[in-house]
Amino acid sequence: MPQAFLVRKYRVPGEEPRKEVFKPAPFYYGTLSTRDAAEQIAEESSLTKGDVLNVLDRYQRYVILNLQKGYKVELLGFGTVYNRFITGEGVETAEEVKATQIRSILPGFTPSFTVINGYRRYSLLGEKTSLVKVNINGTQLPDEEEDDDRPVIE
Numbered sequence: 001m002p003q004a005f006l007v008r009k010y011r012v013p014g015e016e017p018r019k020e021v022f023k024p025a026p027f028y029y030g031t032l033s034t035r036d037a038a039e040q041i042a043e044e045s046s047l048t049k050g051d052v053l054n055v056l057d058r059y060q061r062y063v064i065l066n067l068q069k070g071y072k073v074e075l076l077g078f079g080t081v082y083n084r085f086i087t088g089e090g091v092e093t094a095e096e097v098k099a100t101q102i103r104s105i106l107p108g109f110t111p112s113f114t115v116i117n118g119y120r121r122y123s124l125l126g127e128k129t130s131l132v133k134v135n136i137n138g139t140q141l142p143d144e145e146e147d148d149d150r151p152v153i154e
């Protein structure tokens with residue numbers, strides 16, 4: 001399956017006048033909900049959409065509860081969810097550290113991967129991912145390269 005990308009303009013920080021460059025950025029066709037996932041899983045299994053929604057709802061509560069208890073939660077083949085702290089300035093000694101230094105708690109995520117030939121292979125990506133250039137509406141643009149020469153990310 002190809003990953004769609006479009007062209008985005010970026011400003012290079014720290015340079016005056018600000019230099020503008022263009023880079024590829026991922027294009028998303030939308031966001032799929034838990035209901036969408038339940039419907040697709042139900043179509044591909046012997047479970048009903050309601051059964052799948054119930055399991056996904058329970059799993060969400062399981063993850064939240066265990067993060068609150070101080071555990072990381074590994075989602076098999078997906079990655080690990082954990083809490084991370086946004087803190088203020090550091091202090092000179094360990095004894096000075098206080099909970100008031102924590103400004104916010106955010107969820108963190110590390111995707112699962114295996115190392116193949118010295119490179120990380122992330123489980124969330126397909127075996128091979130080709131790239132296709134699209135416009136802002138998601139319509140594929142003609143490629144200067146032949147289809148056989150399309151870049152493939154492994």
